[in-house]
Each structure stands twice: as structure tokens, then as C-alpha cells.
Amino acid sequence: MLDYLFIGAHPDDESSVVGMMLKAKNEGKKTGVVILTKGEAGGFATKNTRVEELKKAAEMMDLDVCINLDFPDAGVEFNMTTVDAIIKVLVEHKPKVVLTLHSEDYHPDHRAVSQSVDRAVFVAGLKKHMGNETWHPQQVLYVSLDQRTNPHRPDLIIDITEVYSLKEKVVSSYESQGILPFVEKHASYYGGLGGFKYGEGLYIKQPLRISTVSSLLNKSKIGR
Numbered sequence: 001m002l003d004y005l006f007i008g009a010h011p012d013d014e015s016s017v018v019g020m021m022l023k024a025k026n027e028g029k030k031t032g033v034v035i036l037t038k039g040e041a042g043g044f045a046t047k048n049t050r051v052e053e054l055k056k057a058a059e060m061m062d063l064d065v066c067i068n069l070d071f072p073d074a075g076v077e078f079n080m081t082t083v084d085a086i087i088k089v090l091v092e093h094k095p096k097v098v099l100t101l102h103s104e105d106y107h108p109d110h111r112a113v114s115q116s117v118d119r120a121v122f123v124a125g126l127k128k129h130m131g132n133e134t135w136h137p138q139q140v141l142y143v144s145l146d147q148r149t150n151p152h153r154p155d156l157i158i159d160i161t162e163v164y165s166l167k168e169k170v171v172s173s174y175e176s177q178g179i180l181p182f183v184e185k186h187a188s189y190y191g192g193l194g195g196f197k198y199g200e201g202l203y204i205k206q207p208l209r210i211s212t213v214s215s216l217l218n219k220s221k222i223g224r
């Protein structure tokens with residue numbers, strides 16, 4: 001059983017939640033990443049290179065689960081084949097919190113993954129469809145990797161300042177993609193929104209559900 005599972009389209013999409021995943025591990029939680037494609041359509045890197053980069057990053061993040069589903073890059077579709085593959089992962093690994101891509105991201109694969117995860121989360125909880133093997137995560141949260149098409153501000157900012165230098169090292173694993181400057185820009189932007197040096201931003205569709213009022217107490221110091 002996983003506490004946090006990120007479901008993305010391409011190896012390096014999980015860069016958006018590396019800080020959160022590192023913090024979760026520090027708190028003794030179980031984390032996982034599922035990537036639908038091997039990223040062969042982007043840049044000049046081969047499938048093998050991108051898979052190796054993902055593997056390296058996964059080791060540095062100490063992930064409990066890292067799965068690649070090998071769907072075609074730039075060809076992920078919102079259909080029942082994609083949905084069923086995600087349902088299988090949900091039922092097997094039973095994540096309490098699912099993190100995935102924002103439905104208004106620029107890349108069509110991101111949008112297809114977002115829609116497929118929403119559908120999979122819904123169907124995986126249906127007894128009539130699933131029999132005894134249902135699973136319904138407590139929460140689904142979204143990340144935006146591209147602000148070009150998503151004008152919304154995040155609903156939640158996580159302070160990742162304490163793990164940011166390690167996040168930089170993890171992100172450096174994706175050597176073929178050269179995303180470090182982009183990641184730093186995002187971390188500063190989201191951090192700034194929350195009053196932290198570095199942050200990660202999350203979006204919600206359903207109301208956040210908490211069982212203890214103390215969950216609202218922010219232990220981070222706000223203000224620069």
C-alpha cells in the first residue's frame with residue numbers, strides 16, 4: 001500500500017513533485033511513480049536513455065514503486081485501454097493520495113493522462129465493475145507543468161526549501177532534457193506564492209478532506 005502515487009505521462013514529469021516525495025519519505029511514508037510513456041518523442045534522447053534517467057531519479061528519491069507502462073509518447077489517449085492500465089496500478093498499489101497532471105496542461109499527453117486518472121479513480125471504486133477489488137484514494141491532487149494553457153493559481157503550496165538541494169540533484173538525473181532552469185523557476189514561483197523560498201504547487205478539484213483540525217496548522221515559518 002502506497003501513501004503517495006504520482007501518475008505522469010513522461011519520464012521527468014515527476015520533477016513537479018520530487019520535493020513532496022522527498023519530504024514524504026523523510027516522514028516515513030511510502031511513495032511511488034507511474035509513468036505512461038518512455039518519452040521517446042521529446043528531444044534527441046532514446047527510450048533507453050530516458051528510462052535510465054528515470055531509474056536513477058527513482059533511486060535518489062528512494063521510491064517504493066516505479067513503473068513504466070510503455071504507451072507511445074505523443075500518442076497517449078483518453079480511452080479505456082489507458083484507463084484500465086491505470087486501474088490495475090491503483091488496485092495493486094492502493095495509494096491513499098494520487099497525484100497527477102493538470103487537465104489544462106499544454107501537452108496533449110498530459111491532458112489525456114489527467115482525464116484517464118480521473119476516470120480510473122472513479123471506476124476503480126465501483127463494486128459492480130470491480131467486484132471485491134475496489135480501491136478509492138482519499139484524495140486526488142494535480143500538478144501543472146506548463147503555465148501556458150493553465151491560468152489558474154495552485155490551491156496548495158508545499159514548502160520544499162529544506163529538500164530543495166536534493167531535488168536539484170534528482171532533477172539533474174534527467175540530463176537529456178536539461179530541465180533544471182525550468183524546475184528552479186517553478187520552485188521559486190510556487191515558493192513565492194506561499195511565502196517560502198522554494199515550493200511546489202498543487203491543484204484540487206474536490207474539497208480537501210481532513211480528519212484532524214491540526215492538519216490546518218502550518219508548522220512552516222511564513223515570510224521571507
Ligand SMILES: [Zn+2]
Nearest residue numbers: 009010013107
Ligand atoms: Zn510531460
